[in-house]
Amino acid sequence: MDPLLIVAEWWWLAPTAAAAGAAGAVGAAGLRRRARRSGRRLAVDAARHDLKTAQQTVAERRLELKVARAEFARIAAERDAGRVSADRVAGARRMLRERERDMKAVHAEVRVRRVRLSAAKAALPQGSAPRPLERLRAEHETITARWMRYETDPALQISYPAMTDVRQPATAAYLRAAGRANDLRREAEHTPTPAAFSAYRDAVADLEGALETAEHRARVLAGEAPPTAWQEAAQDVLSKSAEAIDQAAGAVSAAFAAWSARKRPRDDR
Structure with missing residues (x-):
């Protein structure tokens, strides 16, 4: 068949295919936009935003580490030339080690953020399932309801008075965390951006941790729970310190008594 006849016969295929491809791309973009609008x-x-932020922090810490290494090398050279003291070198070395620890910490944070991104993708809600902001609000309300039991239940008020005593540091910390979570909730609801959702999510996690701490402290004061491990360690250190002081005092007393006993016969002679 004449090529010109073929072109004339099938000229409409190319624009139709292009239109179909464009329609598919527009449709996919529309689905993504609707998914974002629906939350x-x-x-x-938010998890992707957190990962990007952590990666930016890695770049910043890497630069700080390079500066610390260069500064340590400069000060070490100055010491070799006798122009700086050993204290300056020790200070530069401490700064370098601190920057190295910071670098390890931010690398670990990046790994955590990658795992959270994978978890968020796996938990992507389908159909009419609650959206992430709805689930987060429900979690927030559950924590608040758990706290309100101590405000409204007379039996709990009597058993755990520390939970409603704002003079208790753990209780005051919970109330501060609650105020911050409420503020960030309003912001996330008004402008549901990934950054706002991330901040609200972290605030709810902090709120739950603050409630756990306040409850444990209230149980300790009520005599129902042992102190935390660090409190036990601190108490152990104090006990050992007191014991060491007593032993040292006893040793000094014994040495003084022995010295007095040796000195007395010489005085008699």
Whole structure:
């Protein structure tokens, strides 16, 4: 067949295929936009935002580490030339080690953020399932309801008075965390961006931790729970310190008594 006849016969295929491809791309983009507007991908976008922020922090810490290494090398050279003291070198070495620890910490944070991103993708809600912001609000309300039991239940008020005593540091810390979570909730609801959702999510996690701490402290004061490990360690250190002081005092007393006993016969002679 004449090529010109083929072109004339099938000229409409190319624009139709192009239109179909464009329609598919527009449709996929529309689905993504609808998913974002509905909040279905909010947790995923927030996790991706957190990962990007952590990666930016890695770049910043890497630069700080390079500066610390260069500064340590400069001061070490100055010491070799006799122009700086050993204290300056020790200070530069401490700074370098601190920057190295910071670098390890931010690398670990990046790994955690990658895992959270994978978890958020796996938990992407389907159909009519609650959206991430709805789930986070429900979690927040559950924590608040758990706290309100200590405010409204007379039996709990009597058993754990520390939970409603704002003079208790753990209780005051919970109330501060609650105020911050409420503020960030309003911001996330008004402007549901990945950054706002991330901040609200972290605030709810901090709130739950503060409630756990306050409850444990209230149980300790009520005599129902042992102190935490660090409190036990501190008490052990204090006990050992007191014992060491007593032993040292006893040793000094014994040495003084022995010296007095040796000196007395010489005085008699």
